[in-house]
Amino acid sequence: MGMSYDGRWSYHPLIVSLANTKEPLYVVNRGGHRPSHEGAAPYLNRAADLCREAGFRKITFRGDTDFSQTAHLDRWHGQEIRFIFGFNAVASLIERANELPKTAWKPLPHEAKCEVKTHERSRGENVKARIVEEKGYQNLRLLGKEVAEFDYAPTACRRSYRMIVVRKHLSVERGQTRLFEDYRYFFYITNDRRSLAEQIVGLAHGRCDQENVIEQLKNGVHALRMPVGDLVSNGAYMVMASLAWTLKAWFALLLPDKGRWKDKHRREKQSVLSMEFKKFVNVFVRMPAQLVRTGRRLVFKLLSWNPWQEVFLRGVDVLRKPLRC
Secondary structure (H helix, E strand, O other): OOEOOOOEEEEOHHHHEEEOOOOEEEEEEEEEOOOOOOOOOHHHHHHHHHHOOOOOOOOOOOOOOOOOOOHHHHHHOOOOEEEEEEOOOOOHHHHHHHHHHHHHHHEOOOOOOOOOOOOOOOOOOOHHHHHHHHHEEEEEEEEEEEEEEEEEEOOOOOOEEEEEEEEEEEEEEEEOEEEEEEEEEEEEEOOOOOOHHHHHHHHHHHHHHHHHHHHHHHHOOOOOOOOOOOHHHHHHHHHHHHHHHHHHHHHHHHHOOOOOOOOHHHHHHHHHOOOOHHHHHHHHHOOOOOEEOOOEEEEEEEEEOOOOOHHHHHHHHHHHHOOOO
């Protein structure tokens, strides 16, 4: 245990997760005073080896600005591992961005959260913006986003990489008065030379979905609750409890998605894969049943119904068959 940045005694776990299935590959307990990126590179290496053994042909590392790991970028590039890391907006990079010609900047389209199959609904009133305006508070309003790129060689690297920069055009307002306009810069370093700049930004933002994994480990399976009083015991508990989330992911991956209703089954499979653990427990685990011994058979009678029972029974059929390794 150590004292964190806000003065509280706490732990600071490191979680390396697989974006495809949301499985935690490695969960490491650390003292609360340790930085976020400490020890991340060795576990990223082990995660890459684990994924290659599992048959993955392409591997991408993603992380925020604390995980840029510049001392390891050359080695990962040599191992044909793609990486997309956030990078701190230091003064030298902002200066490089400001020196870019106007033709280097392109509008960054808005990322749609989902595909609208019918028609877009009208947006409701923005109550928060109205209250901020009425109270005369200072407010930041986004006017637009632009993206550009340039080559950049970090100090710890022997070669240059692609630096993607997003420039947000902001309006600083107080009430109904516009005070001034400002720019904020966000940088992403990558060795991907094929994808478009906006695609790189979208992939980098997709990392935020793994925050849901951390939330589920904390409040779903309670793996980050730290019930005892020392680092090693809490780390062991954290690993054991996180296995419950992994078993949920494995159950979803085992569900069949072929045959006549393959599109429907694939949607159900993805729904189970992204399902919150509390809901998974309620619909698949806390299912009242009666065990009846009759003759030479054991009969399981389900005593209630829920919409996920069909998925559950298909999973049972798969589990009854011998798995092919």
